[in-house]
Amino acid sequence: MATLDTPRPAAVALLAGLSLGRWKLIGLAAVLAAACALPFVVSSYQLLLATQVLVYAIALLGLNILTGYNGQFSLGHGAFYAIGAYTTAILLDKTGIPYWVTIPLAGALCLVAGFLFGLPALRLEGHYLALATFALAIATPQLLKYKHFDYLTGGVQGIVITAPDAPSGLPLRSDQWFYFFCLAWTLPLFVVGWNLLRGRTGRALLAIRDHPMAAATMGIDTALYKSLTFGVSAMYTGIAGALGALLAQFVSPDSFDFFLSVRFLVGIVVGGLASMTGAFFGAIFIEFVPNIAEEISKAVPQAIYGAMLIIFIYFMPTGVAGLLRLLGARLRRLASPAAGRSHLPPAR
Amino acid sequence: MSAILETFGLSAAYGPTQVLQSIDLAVEQGGIVTLLGANGAGKTTTLRAVCNMMVRLGGEIRFDGERIDGKATEDIVRLGIGHVPEGRGTFVSLSVEENLRLGAYTRRDKLVARDFERVYGYFPRLQERRNQQAGTLSGGEQQMLAISRALMLRPKLLLLDEPSFGLAPLVVQEIFRILRAINEQDGVSMLLVEQNANIALALAHRAYLLETGRIIMHGPSAAIGADETVRRAYLGY
Amino acid sequence: MQAFLHQVLSGFATGGIYASIALALVMIYQTTHHVNFAQGEMATFSTYMAWKMINLGFSYWLAFLLTLVFAFVLGGAIERLIVRPFYKAPVLSVVAVFIGLLLIINSLSGALFTFTIKPFPSPFPSDAWYGSRYLSSHEVGMIFVTFAVLAVVFVFFRFTPLGLAMRAVAENPVSSRLVGIRVGWMLALGWGLAGLIGAVAGTMTAPVVYLDPNMMFGILLYGFAGALLGGVDNAWGAVIGGFIVGVLQNLAGAYVVGTELMVTVALGIIIGILVIKPSGLFGRTIVTRV
Numbered sequence: 001m002a003t004l005d006t007p008r009p010a011a012v013a014l015l016a017g018l019s020l021g022r023w024k025l026i027g028l029a030a031v032l033a034a035a036c037a038l039p040f041v042v043s044s045y046q047l048l049l050a051t052q053v054l055v056y057a058i059a060l061l062g063l064n065i066l067t068g069y070n071g072q073f074s075l076g077h078g079a080f081y082a083i084g085a086y087t088t089a090i091l092l093d094k095t096g097i098p099y100w101v102t103i104p105l106a107g108a109l110c111l112v113a114g115f116l117f118g119l120p121a122l123r124l125e126g127h128y129l130a131l132a133t134f135a136l137a138i139a140t141p142q143l144l145k146y147k148h149f150d151y152l153t154g155g156v157q158g159i160v161i162t163a164p165d166a167p168s169g170l171p172l173r174s175d176q177w178f179y180f181f182c183l184a185w186t187l188p189l190f191v192v193g194w195n196l197l198r199g200r201t202g203r204a205l206l207a208i209r210d211h212p213m214a215a216a217t218m219g220i221d222t223a224l225y226k227s228l229t230f231g232v233s234a235m236y237t238g239i240a241g242a243l244g245a246l247l248a249q250f251v252s253p254d255s256f257d258f259f260l261s262v263r264f265l266v267g268i269v270v271g272g273l274a275s276m277t278g279a280f281f282g283a284i285f286i287e288f289v290p291n292i293a294e295e296i297s298k299a300v301p302q303a304i305y306g307a308m309l310i311i312f313i314y315f316m317p318t319g320v321a322g323l324l325r326l327l328g329a330r331l332r333r334l335a336s337p338a339a340g341r342s343h344l345p346p347a348r
Numbered sequence: 349m350s351a352i353l354e355t356f357g358l359s360a361a362y363g364p365t366q367v368l369q370s371i372d373l374a375v376e377q378g379g380i381v382t383l384l385g386a387n388g389a390g391k392t393t394t395l396r397a398v399c400n401m402m403v404r405l406g407g408e409i410r411f412d413g414e415r416i417d418g419k420a421t422e423d424i425v426r427l428g429i430g431h432v433p434e435g436r437g438t439f440v441s442l443s444v445e446e447n448l449r450l451g452a453y454t455r456r457d458k459l460v461a462r463d464f465e466r467v468y469g470y471f472p473r474l475q476e477r478r479n480q481q482a483g484t485l486s487g488g489e490q491q492m493l494a495i496s497r498a499l500m501l502r503p504k505l506l507l508l509d510e511p512s513f514g515l516a517p518l519v520v521q522e523i524f525r526i527l528r529a530i531n532e533q534d535g536v537s538m539l540l541v542e543q544n545a546n547i548a549l550a551l552a553h554r555a556y557l558l559e560t561g562r563i564i565m566h567g568p569s570a571a572i573g574a575d576e577t578v579r580r581a582y583l584g585y
Numbered sequence: 586m587q588a589f590l591h592q593v594l595s596g597f598a599t600g601g602i603y604a605s606i607a608l609a610l611v612m613i614y615q616t617t618h619h620v621n622f623a624q625g626e627m628a629t630f631s632t633y634m635a636w637k638m639i640n641l642g643f644s645y646w647l648a649f650l651l652t653l654v655f656a657f658v659l660g661g662a663i664e665r666l667i668v669r670p671f672y673k674a675p676v677l678s679v680v681a682v683f684i685g686l687l688l689i690i691n692s693l694s695g696a697l698f699t700f701t702i703k704p705f706p707s708p709f710p711s712d713a714w715y716g717s718r719y720l721s722s723h724e725v726g727m728i729f730v731t732f733a734v735l736a737v738v739f740v741f742f743r744f745t746p747l748g749l750a751m752r753a754v755a756e757n758p759v760s761s762r763l764v765g766i767r768v769g770w771m772l773a774l775g776w777g778l779a780g781l782i783g784a785v786a787g788t789m790t791a792p793v794v795y796l797d798p799n800m801m802f803g804i805l806l807y808g809f810a811g812a813l814l815g816g817v818d819n820a821w822g823a824v825i826g827g828f829i830v831g832v833l834q835n836l837a838g839a840y841v842v843g844t845e846l847m848v849t850v851a852l853g854i855i856i857g858i859l860v861i862k863p864s865g866l867f868g869r870t871i872v873t874r875v
Contacts, residue, residue, distance in 0.1 A: 067677060075684070120860040126676035127620040128817075131809050132855055134622070138806055139852040146846055258802065262684060269681050303696070306688030313678045313685075314670065401759065421762040430763075437760035439753050450753050453746065454765035497764065 035183060039176040047175055048247070049287060054182045055244045056283035060267045061193055062236025064279055066229060067268060071208070072122065076133030078260035079140040080110045080234040082251075084241025086144070089159040089251040090152055099164045099246060103185065106242035107235045114234025118227035137261040144253035158252030161245065182243050189236060190276060196232075237264075259302070266305045269312050272319025281320040350413075352377050352505050352537045353398065357407035358417075360390070360397040367393045369561040370407065375505065380531055380538040382548040382569070384582060385558035391541040392434050394558070395507045398539075399424050399431050412504065426454050430498030434509040436490050438497070440483030444474055447482050447493055451500030460500070467496040470526050488519035495523070499530065506530075506538045512547060520544070524551050545582040549573045557582075591719050592839045593832055598724035599793075600831020601731030605786040606801075606808025607815065607823040608738065609779035614817060615755040616775045617672070622683040624808070625801030626690035627663070628783030631656040632791050632800070633698050635784075636705055645708045649788060653781050660780025661773040668776070669769070694798040705791035727789045734785050735824060738778070751775060803848050807834065810854045816868020826865065830854060 039047055063077050087106040091097045097105075121132045144153055153159070166177030196202055207215040208222055216222045245251050263286045271282025285308075290301040316323055353375040360368040368390045375381045383391045397403050398411075399421050409417040416424050425431065430451075439447050448467065452460045468475035471492040477485060482493060491511055498506055511527075512520040524547055530536050542548035549555055555572040557565040565572065572578055606624065613621045621627075634655050638648035663686065671682050709715075709726035716722030742748035753761045754771040761768055787801065794800055807830050815826025830851070837850045858865065 071677075073677065073680065075680075120856055123859055123863055127614075127618075127680065128813075130622075130676075130680045131620055131813075132859065135806050135809070135848075135852040135855050138802055139849045142846060142848045146849075262688065265681060265684060273677070300692065300696075302688045302692035306685040306690075306692065309681045309685030309688070310667065313674070313681050317678060399763070401762070422765050422767050425763055425765045433760070433763065437757065437763060439756050439760060441756055442749075442752065446749060449746070450749060450761075450764045450766075453750060501764070 036180075039172075039179045044173075044175055047179055049291075051175070051179045051182050051247055052244070053280075053283045053287050054179075054186050055240050055247060056267065056287055057279045058186055058189055058243070059237045059240035059264060060271060060279040060282045061190065061276065062233040062238075062240065063264050063268050064274060064276070065193060065196075065236065066233035067273060071210075072226060072230065073126065073129045074133040074230075074233070075130050075258075075261050075265060076136030076140075077234070077237045077264050078256050078258065079136045080114060080237040081241035081244065081260060081264075082140050082144065082256035083110050083113055084238030085245035085251045085256070086153060086159075086241075087238070088242040088245045089161050092161045093154075093159050094152075100181070103239055103242045107239040110238025110241075111231045111235040113231075113238075115227050115231030117234070118230030119223075122223065122226045122230065133261075134258075137258045141253045141257045144256065153253070154251075156253060158250060161249050161251075163249050164246060178247065182247075185239065185243060189239070193236075194276060262305060266309055268319075269309055270319055272321030272323075273317075275319065275321035277324070278319050278321035285320075350377055351375060351410075352379075352412055353539060354410045355394075355398075355407065356410075358394070358397055358409060359406035360393050360403040362393075362403060367403075367561050368397065371558075371561075371563055373556050373563065373566070375537050375539050376553075378531070378535050378537055379554065380527075380540060380552040382540040382542055382552035382555045383558055384542065384545050384548060384555055384572075384578075386582075387543070388560075389558040390561045391558055392509055395431065395433075395509050395539065395541055398507060399429065425501070428501070428504040429507060430501045430503030430505070431507040432491075432494045432498045432509060432511065434513075436494040438482045438485075438490050438493055440481070442482055443479050444482055444485070444493055445478040447497050448474075448500050451497035455500075455502065459502075463500055463502065467499055470499075470530065471496055488515050488523070491515060491519075491523060495527075499536075503536060506536050508538060508540045508542075510541055510543060512542060512544045520547060527551060545573075545578075549583075587718065588839075592835045594719045595724060596832035596835030597828060598720060598727045598831070599835065600811075600828035601728050602786045602790050602804060602827075603807040603811045603831050604824040604827030605731055605734060605782050606804060607812040607827040608735070608820060609782040609786075610808055610812050611817060611820050611823040612775055612782075613779050614812075615820070616751065616772055617668075619668075619679055619683070620809075621776075621779065622680065622805075623663075623686040623690060624779065624783055625805035626687050626694070627656065627659060627780050628787035629796075629798060629801045630690050630694050631659065631780065631784035632705070632787035632796060633694055635788050636698070636703060636791075636796060639706060645706060649708070652784050652788065656780040656784035657777040660783075661777035663780075664773045664776035665769075669772075691798050698798070700798060703796040705788070705796045707792035723792055730785060730789055734782060738782070747774070803851070806848060806851045807831070810851045810858075812865075813855060813858050814865055816865030819865070819868045822865060822867030825867070 038050055042050065059077065059081055062080075063074060066072050066074055066077075084106040087109050088099070088102040091102045091105065092099060117136070121129060124132055143149070145156055146153075147155065149155075163174050164178060164181075165174050166172040170177065172180070204215070204225055207218070208225055248255075267282030267286045268278065269282075270285045271280065272278030289304060293301040293304050312319060318325070351374040353373075355371050355373050358368060358371040358373075359366065371390075371394060373381070373383075373394075383394060385391050393403060397405055398409060398416075400417070400419060401421050405417055407417065408415060411424070411427055411429065414427070416427065439450065442450070448464065452463065468478075473489055474492055474496060477489065482490065485493060495506075495508070495511065508527075511523060515523070527538065527540075528551055531538060538552075540548055540552060549569040549572060552569050555566065555569050556563050557572065557578065565575070565578070573583065606628075609624055610621060613619060613624075631652050635648045635652040638651060639645060643651070667686060668682070671679050674682075707723045707726065709722045711722055713722040713725075715725045720728075742752060750761070750766045751771050751774065753764070754766060754768050754775075758768050761771070786804070790804060791800065808827060811827030811830040812823040813826070814829060815822030815824065817823065833854065834847055834850050838847055
């Protein structure tokens with residue numbers, strides 16, 4: 001075991017010399033560069049998958065804000081994804097509004113819808129809230145198929161929309177353009193989410209999660225914060241839905257069934273609760289697993305999701321992101337034992 | 349006189365918090381032993397440790413010669429230990445009679461009916477209220493019910509956690525009078541945890557004094573009661 | 586008027602199914618404070634077992650009986666093997682595990698029995714003497730079976746030592762250990778009973794809605810609405826709630842919103858209860874007001 005006296009290899013010393021903050025910045029820059037380079041190096045189909053990953057990541061971030069940070073629950077976020085998707089689809093189908101305006105409109109609508117749903121629903125805790133949102137998820141396809149709404153929703157057949165073209169003057173294909181469009185939404189949403197959770201609001205959210213009674217006595221209006229959080233989380237997922245609709249160029253009621261909400265749940269459990277990077281890992285998981293698994297049988301993806309939920313909760317409750325954090329901490333201790341020692345509990 | 353309960357180096361903790369350090373105590377067959385001490389000394393923890401409830405144990409506990417440390421609570425109870433817990437632990441939504449019947453849950457013999465009579469004999473008020481919901485009983489009656497429920501087990505050893513708590517002095521006297529009767533007539537051994545040291549020493553044959561998880565004094569009740577430091581700290585004179 | 590009566594009685598019949606599911610949910614909730622999201626899937630899978638046995642030539646009632654045994658064992662096994670390790674886990678973990686269970690059982694049904702809809706026989710012949718304009722013979726049979734199950738459950742809990750022990754565990758597991766009750770086995774028993782009740786609900790429902798892996802999704806929801814309506818900590822309230830939901834749903838479907846929006850009606854009931862009276866008609870408050 002290396003001590004402060006033992007001479008260490010120069011490379012290790014250099015790496016260890018960098019602070020954690022520096023490391024993170026370097027990592028982030030690298031990831032960003034890779035993300036921007038992606039559309040030019042992969043095939044059209046792979047780019048489609050990558051864009052879908054971005055979309056799911058936004059949706060999962062929304063669910064994470066709710067579940068991970070605020071201790072609240074939703075098995076029904078598929079509903080907000082659907083609302084976002086249909087908002088974009090209907091606006092494009094019926095009005096002349098340009099596609100990029102529909103995104104914030106979808107987000108705003110979902111913000112309101114989420115807040116309104118949250119008001120009564122958040123009187124419940126834990127299991128009951130889960131059940132109420134479960135009801136929402138199951139009711140969604142039914143509502144979308146309701147024949148009196150057909151003139152808007154297109155009924156069972158749904159609505160077809162055309163993909164947006166890249167603005168003239170840019171040497172990009174439409175799918176490349178759309179990838180960057182989604183990236184342009186993903187980055188600020190993540191940054192906003194990050195700030196939200198680190199600043200005053202974030203501390204309030206964490207307080208509510210851990211000590212709801214105490215938070216109330218400190219003057220934090222719990223009910224308002226909870227409903228607002230639900231609204232914001234719905235907004236994120238709604239924006240994801242809107243982007244998803246543009247990506248798929250199609251919306252139909254049965255693509256927004258209960259299993260969509262389940263996919264989101266699996267995403268955050270596998271990726272890691274209350275973790276931003278977790279949203280990405282989760283998105284990758286739920287995008288690629290069914291593609292591979294469905295080749296075996298239609299039933300297999302569900303079984304895999306179910307097994308993954310149980311396995312991850314049991315063995316890796318902090319998800320992939322948590323695992324990486326653990327590994328990161330181990331590596332740090334290896335590289336600079338002095339720094340690492342401070343993380344250990346005091347000797348008895 | 350052999351011991352019905354013995355502990356050797358018993359230690360207990362709640363999570364990372366160590367409460368009992370190393371306790372050696374014994375209750376002889378047919379005897380009444382009381383465990384005294386201030387709040388937080390570890391008295392309740394000792395009783396819980398005997399039944400392996402909520403604590404992490406170390407050391408050895410023997411009941412009737414057999415080791416019981418590490419066994420599940422329900423298996424320890426089935427060996428013949430009745431535990432009247434802190435707060436009584438009655439099933440408040442069930443009737444008095446259902447509570448008593450639950451006390452006899454593990455019994456396979458035919459003498460259960462006789463034990464109902466015995467218990468109603470000790471506590472006639474319970475018989476009057478046999479079909480009443482347990483939660484509607486007064487504090488004293490609930491304590492009687494808790495003791496009776498433990499008796500329905502036909503225990504060899506009764507563990508009592510602060511039976512006088514929150515009760516009027518007259519009620520406490522009545523209950524302790526009946527405890528003595530139970531001990532003398534039915535030969536039930538008892539380990540009694542009490543804050544009210546006066547009444548505990550009046551009932552018990554021997555006493556242990558517990559302070560921050562250690563036994564600092566033990567002996568016959570009369571000797572403990574006469575001790576100067578004990579009198580000033582715990583008996584109020 | 587005749588049509589109205591038919592709707593009410595028909596709703597009462599389906600209400601029996603919801604009441605059964607509500608009862609199963611409440612039973613597990615009372616002993617463990619967890620909501621069994623996989624309740625519907627367990628029922629569906631058991632019903633598939635019955636279907637398989639009938640297809641193999643077993644008589645209906647023999648298959649029914651064996652299915653009950655199977656459902657009982659399945660429920661107990663799930664509790665012991667999968668649910669038990671998670672009791673002390675936070676709510677999100679527990680719900681995630683239950684959803685995982687839901688998915689696994691659902692896909693098992695699909696994998697073993699395919700996703701094609703299957704007809705399921707009713708033991709009550711359609712021309713039986715007890716059928717009428719108001720209620721089909723199957724609906725009469727459903728009501729009868731539901732009441733029989735509820736009666737057996739009532740007698741069990743009220744008059745048997747085992748039932749008493751389970752009530753004790755539901756109220757106070759610590760004190761239950763102190764009287765020697767093996768709490769672990771009681772929990773498994775509770776799950777077994779819930780599974781059994783679910784199987785009855787499944788076999789009674791399948792002839793009407795046809796058997797497919799997603800059969801019980803909506804019904805689980807109605808059961809929950811019924812439990813919430815009656816008061817989720819009160820078994821008999823839950824049962825009454827289930828019947829009310831059945832009637833309300835039928836009336837809403839016939840006269841108000843049309844039959845396609847049934848699940849939305851359930852959602853509406855749930856939200857409505859939460860807004861107006863969260864503890865339900867008969868229950869104690871479950872809401873924590875801060």
